[in-house]
Amino acid sequence: MFLTISFFIFSLLSLSHASVVDFCVADYNAPNGPAGYSCKTPKKVTADDFVFHGLATSGNTTNIIKAAVTPAFDAQFPGVNGLGISIARLDLAAAGFIPLHTHPGASEVLVVIQGTILAGFVSSADVVYIKTLNKGDVMVFPQGLVHFQINSGRSNALAFVSFSSANPGLQILDFALFKSDFPTELITATTFLDADLVKKLKGVLGGSG
Incomplete structure (x- = not known):
């Protein structure tokens, strides 16, 4: 009996956290709520809402950090709104870098497509984890921890980064x-x-x- 009751309670708790809709495509014309963008009326949703074309083009790296991030977050890609995922393109020119920064709302996974990237993060116990990444390598950066990426090669580097939030947030310490x-x-x-x-x-x- 105890196991049956426990399973029933667990099921109710699980259901309470389950999604009651298939998706919540961002409606940029509606007022935002506490959780972010409002949902577009399902009848107005099209296949285009679930497709983003902006990551095919290199970002402009002619800046002080010689780097560019092209985001496909909920503000740019309505289909990821409410799904707890997003993606971005990272371009690093030679000697380019992303300064120490945090994403308070998400963990990050980086996959190197081209070049060599030196990346790392610092844990809350002040332990530093650094690794040189080559084409095809993947590294994870836990949510909220300070981390960085540096192009340690002689040519341009390209990576794609995914996040466990449609809006991971960003704070660059130097800025x-x-x-x-x-x-x-x-x-x-x-x-x-x-x-x-x-x-x-x-x-x-x-x-x-």
């Missing part, structure tokens, strides 16, 4: 500190950086304060 109006005196008070270096980095990235 948070030096591209914002975070006051210099507070940065120096909460880091081991001196004011001259902070001001120099703010000048490079366009920050103030």
